[in-house]
Amino acid sequence: MAENKLTVKQKFTNFCTFLYNSETGEVLGRSGRNWGEITIFYIIYYICLAGFFAACYAVFITTLDEHFPRLIHEDSLIRGNPGMGFRPMPDLATTLIRYEMADEKSYKPYVDHINEYLDKNHRNASSDLVDCPDGVPRPEETTACTVDLNTTLARCGDDFGFKDGKPCILLKLNKVFDWFPEPFEADSLPDNMPQSLKDRYDQTRVWVTCEGENPGDNENLGEIEYLPQQGFDMKYYPYKNQKDYLSPLLFLRLANINPNVGMLIECKAWARNIWHDRTDRQGSIHFEIIVD
Secondary structure (H helix, E strand, O other): HHHHHHHHHHHHHHHHHHHEEOOOOOOOEOOOOHHHHHHHHHHHHHHHHHHOOOOHHHHHHOOOOOOOOOHHHHHOOOOOOOOOEEEOOOOOOOOOEOOOOHHHHHHHHHHHHHHHHHHHHOOOOOOEOOOOOOOOOOOOOOOOOOOOOOOHHHHHHOOOOOOOOEEEEEEEEEOEOOOOOOOOOOOOOOOOOHHHHHHHOOOOOOEEEEEEEOOOHHHHHHOOOOOOOOEEEEHOOOOOOOOOOOEEEEEEEEEOOOOOOEEEEEEEEOOOOOOOOOOOOOOOOEEEEEEE
């Protein structure tokens, strides 16, 4: 028993000696000089490692242009196909817009979300923007065009029509650098284009159509009003990172929807170089709406 105790005591003594040996002055089995050599080695090692990464980063930076992305068109991740977005969408987990006309708290988040987007992007626009002729592309211009929303916002109202059960939904076509919409020729309109658009199609804009996904949705949806026009004018393209550039906006005014009925709505942008993929939100958007 005493022998076992002595063994434990000896182990403890050996451990303490390993931590600090008073006879040799070693710490953790190494002398001060040895520790100094190791410290200097790792300082030099990490300085060299940091210098290597800094050099790699410097070389990488030289391949980038502040005003021109490295990968564009078919080489980019989105393959040169613009997606569509809509507001309000305060909850990114759902595309459902549902509220009660008599309850301001139920539609206030939707109104706030649209206002937040406009405040961030379009209100208080730069004075450097210019008035551009409608329907005329500007491939060589370096200045950006104004986006006049005064008439549209006056039509929708301060609460974007939510209070009266005539909500205005904001649509936008996502910016893609140096992307230029290729309009259809009159004799080559796609078969799936709505007949109502075929009857009036021209090459002055990226046209947009919105409709219910089912016949019942169209019946309950009623006629849709497009503000300020049915599509995005060609004068805003191509986007080349012009100073103070503003994306064109389109509002859908749903003035004739039936209350207390859920509706599925799909909107599509039309051009020869836009293909539609609902899953990836490319060239189209989908949302649901219920007005109680």
